[in-house]
Amino acid sequence: MRFADELRNAVTPRAAALVIGVLALQLLFIASYIGALHHPDPKDVKVAVVAPPQAAEQAIERLRALPGDPLDPRALTDEQDARGQMLQRDIDAALLIDPRSTEDTLLTASGQGAAETRALIRIFEQVERAQQRTLAVEDVAPASAGDAGGLSSFYLVVGWCVGGYLCAAVLAISAGARPANSSRALLRLAVMALYSVVSGLLGAVIAGPVLGALPGSVAALWGLGALVVFAVGAATLALQSLFGIVGIGLAILLVVIAGNPSAGGAVPGPLLPDFWRSIGPALPPGAGTWTARSIAYFLGNAVMGPLLVLSAWAAVGTSITLIMASLRRNGEEDGGPVGAGTSPRAPA
Incomplete structure (x- = not known):
């Protein structure tokens, strides 16, 4: 077999498109992080x-x-x-x-x-x-001795966000990006909710009692963690329902590439360029970081807006996932793992 034939068989058009998409995400990652963080400059x-x-x-x-x-x-x-x-x-x-x-x-x-x-x-x-x-x-509100630079709240929220989209991605890779019907969509959301509760608790315990990095209520951080994880997970499930396996990349675009540098973690919001300062509060990492810091150092004040943002991501993600599942024929096969045209087994 000629090399060109081998190449066509080894790299399908779908795989080539996904590789190009990965390259685009990589370049956007570089541009977003350097653009947001390379020159902190106070503004207003x-x-x-x-x-x-x-x-x-x-x-x-x-x-x-x-x-x-x-x-x-x-x-x-x-x-x-x-x-x-x-x-x-x-x-x-x-x-x-x-x-x-x-x-x-x-x-x-x-x-x-x-x-x-x-x-x-x-x-x-x-x-x-x-x-x-x-x-x-x-x-007036000093960072704790175990929270050098005041970054622990940001890293905690980043960890929760990573867990949210990875859990949703695992569900897609293992059983198809699009749930076949409403019942299976509900099952995925239930798994996501259970995972959110567990990961929220474990993250709060690690950051608080175990490492002594964050003061404040462990119960409040637990609730925040569960909401952050579910909001990101539900949004990822929704994107997968709309766009198939490509939805995982779109979730990374929103949460990692746009959300993390604009969250006000390494560089607080007033020091960010206008674009990142504007989008940060509307994305889960930014809303979560603000709330975690309020719980840890500001007596839990000024959290209503960020909690509404996270709740909106969770509600919209859940609604889109259920609506898209209801539009699919019961038992219809959907796109499976990367590089495959259909799922190797019945979608869940």
Whole structure:
């Protein structure tokens, strides 16, 4: 047999298309991660200035005049209000100006990410130096000793997301990407739900009691983990129902390539470029990371929006999976593993 014939037999058009798709995902991965993370640059970080009215107005004018608009300052008259808004995650930092002294105090929250804290300290040290003043720093919501850089919440959520799409992918590879009927779709979703509960619990226990990386309620992290895993898993099942085995690649595109660099983990949201900052809160990694940090360091505040995002992914994914299964003929064979035209056994 000639080489060309061997090549045609070894690499089918379907396999060639999938390889090209893998190459595209690889290049998008490189572009997304480098594009989002190669040059962290603060933009419109929400900060408060606590000072008498005239001093606050002058300070806000100086902060607004900084090149590149790194800060979005607003005046507050009460230190306790500033601390409360930081714990509510309404602002990221607060500058306390004492006109009777040459030293001011910057309130930070390293639990929301060390990279943002370092950037804010650097900016305010330069501002204070220009005014011939010094700066003291107080951490209102410090990252735990076992959570260097405040990254454990991000890595925990990434692990949950990986589990979600891999579990759905295994179901597709083992028994066909598209469930043959509604009953089998329900079974897949039930397996996904059980897996989500177990993996959510184990992830929370590892991050909390076992490694001591994250403080906060283990039960709350467990619930978050179950929701993250199921949201990603249900979305992957839905994409597989719509696009077959290619749906796994689309799930990776959404969760890994778009979701992880925009999640605010290694580089918090206010330091990301506009595109990634815009999409991050709407994707499971971003919503999950925000919520995990709130549970660990901010008394569980400001989680309603991200939880609604995760719930929407879970609900829409479940609905699409069931609708697509109901449209298939009962017992119809579907596409199986990569490189095969049909599943080697009855789809489940």
